[in-house]
Amino acid sequence: MDPQQLPSYADVVVVGAGPAGLTCALSLAQNGLSPVIVDARPAAQIVMRATVIHPNTLEDLDLLGCADELVAAGICTDCLTWKSQNEQAIGVIRFSALKSITKYPFSLFIPQHVVERVLTKKLAAAGIRVIRSKKVIAMREAVDNTHVVCELQMESGETLRTKYVVGADGAQSTIRTMAGIRYIDPHTGKIAASEGASRGSLFVLADLTLAEPLPPNVSRDEAVMILTRGGPLALVPLPDAETESQTGRMFRFATVVMPGDPEPPRNPDAAYFQRIIDKRGPGSHRSDGIKPPQIARVFETSRHQAFSAVAEKFFLRAHGGCIVLVGDAGHKHSPAGGQGLNLGVCDAVRAGRDIAKHFQSPLTTDVDSILETYAIRRKEIAAQVIQVAETIETMQNPATWWGIIVRNVVLRLVLLIPAMNRAVAFRMSGLGYREKQ
Numbered sequence: 051m052d053p054q055q056l057p058s059y060a061d062v063v064v065v066g067a068g069p070a071g072l073t074c075a076l077s078l079a080q081n082g083l084s085p086v087i088v089d090a091r092p093a094a095q096i097v098m099r100a101t102v103i104h105p106n107t108l109e110d111l112d113l114l115g116c117a118d119e120l121v122a123a124g125i126c127t128d129c130l131t132w133k134s135q136n137e138q139a140i141g142v143i144r145f146s147a148l149k150s151i152t153k154y155p156f157s158l159f160i161p162q163h164v165v166e167r168v169l170t171k172k173l174a175a176a177g178i179r180v181i182r183s184k185k186v187i188a189m190r191e192a193v194d195n196t197h198v199v200c201e202l203q204m205e206s207g208e209t210l211r212t213k214y215v216v217g218a219d220g221a222q223s224t225i226r227t228m229a230g231i232r233y234i235d236p237h238t239g240k241i242a243a244s245e246g247a248s249r250g251s252l253f254v255l256a257d258l259t260l261a262e263p264l265p266p267n268v269s270r271d272e273a274v275m276i277l278t279r280g281g282p283l284a285l286v287p288l289p290d291a292e293t294e295s296q297t298g299r300m301f302r303f304a305t306v307v308m309p310g311d312p313e314p315p316r317n318p319d320a321a322y323f324q325r326i327i328d329k330r331g332p333g334s335h336r337s338d339g340i341k342p343p344q345i346a347r348v349f350e351t352s353r354h355q356a357f358s359a360v361a362e363k364f365f366l367r368a369h370g371g372c373i374v375l376v377g378d379a380g381h382k383h384s385p386a387g388g389q390g391l392n393l394g395v396c397d398a399v400r401a402g403r404d405i406a407k408h409f410q411s412p413l414t415t416d417v418d419s420i421l422e423t424y425a426i427r428r429k430e431i432a433a434q435v436i437q438v439a440e441t442i443e444t445m446q447n448p449a450t451w452w453g454i455i456v457r458n459v460v461l462r463l464v465l466l467i468p469a470m471n472r473a474v475a476f477r478m479s480g481l482g483y484r485e486k487q
């Protein structure tokens with residue numbers, strides 16, 4: 051059969067081939083099922099999104115046999131350094147402090163599209179290919195040989211019947227909407243991103259190369275957050291682009307637009323980012339002759355409005371099937387702390403395992419408790435991750451000058467105490483969300 055041809059039935063259909071959908075399909079396959087995975091796009095996206103994978107996520111990806119390939123393709127850094135405007139270290143979080151409890155005591159910097167490529171390859175090795183240009187537009191109950199099933203309607207005209215629908219279709223999830231599950235702002239209880247719902251910071255980001263030789267204060271071995279009065283500024287090393295035309299070394303640059311600052315364009319240009327680097331980047335406030343790095347080339351830029359949201363339910367029986375949400379379809383939060391992809395991948399590993407358990411269980415009355423337990427636990431973890439991301443965001447952007455002083459003093463003291471430093475690294479690593487054995 052043509053691998054791009056849609057069958058008429060599959061036990062499980064994963065809708066969306068982002069990191070969460072690909073991981074879920076792989077986890078389902080590893081647990082003995084043969085899911086169909088569809089995506090609305092004709093090809094995988096190569097756009098600027100996540101860059102960091104945390105230790106807990108690497109442990110989960112290791113269960114699927116993907117971690118080593120990802121580690122080989124990315125940059126592993128032991129530390130995240132917070133600096134003041136004049137580049138004095140305020141504190142250094144050391145992930146190596148976690149080496150007694152994880153095989154992966156580091157942050158892995160790797161572009162999201164590379165993660166998706168590795169997952170897609172692994173999935174193909176399991177005999178599963180993403181069926182593309184298949185946008186799900188409707189969902190209804192149908193009867194298949196006297197069994198009630200869920201029928202998915204594609205925009206291209208075909209239908210696909212199934213028992214389980216995994217909604218891995220991102221923050222604007224069609225599956226979540228069609229199942230009638232609301233996406234709630236955890237602060238106001240209103241529908242997220244609607245009128246009156248709360249908003250987080252406005253971020254501007256760029257994937258760019260810095261001209262060589264790099265100034266001595268710009269490192270390829272650490273992620274740096276410079277906390278300036280004009281807003282925090284992050285510079286993290288990325289693997290160099292796979293094009294021969296690349297000049298300079300690849301970095302992700304990100305900053306926050308502070309209240310009162312002019313609104314940036316939707317896709318700010320190289321001159322916009324160079325102005326910020328010159329004003330408050332590394333080398334901007336030094337008297338020893340070291341100058342700010344120069345941008346060689348900007349590959350991609352974006353502007354991103356943060357907001358927080360959690361789906362009311364992560365599991366529901368509706369339209370004749372079991373609907374399970376994973377990834378951004380279930381939760382959304384600030385990019386501060388780089389947790390979105392991580393949380394989605396960890397949801398997906400468990401969803402795959404638990405759907406397989408549910409599918410293989412005899413039809414006893416409490417079989418749904420398997421997926422209800424999944425739903426409750428993932429919703430709890432999503433709420434905790436939203437809190438961590440919002441705390442990082444608030445801490446990075448104090449509203450007053452005295453807030454900056456207090457923040458710097460507290461951070462310095464906290465990170466000087468080894469037990470506290472380790473506790474912060476543990477929190478950021480996601481290892482606290484591990485399942486109890």
Ligand SMILES: Cc1cc2nc3c(=O)[nH]c(=O)nc-3n(C[C@H](O)[C@H](O)[C@H](O)COP(=O)(O)OP(=O)(O)OC[C@H]3O[C@@H](n4cnc5c(N)ncnc54)[C@H](O)[C@@H]3O)c2cc1C
Binds near residue numbers: 070102377391
């Ligand atoms: C600028 C930026 C920086 C970020 N940085 C980080 C970071 O450093 N670390 C981190 O962990 N996270 C980060 N994130 C968040 C991360 O990118 C997301 O959390 C992640 O992409 C979510 O994955 P997902 O698979 O749930 O959804 P998505 O990646 O959104 O994938 C959803 C897929 O579903 C498909 N789809 C949608 N609707 C349909 C439909 N009706 N039918 C069929 N297919 C459909 C789409 O085509 C898409 O391929 C960042 C995000 C942004 C925007």
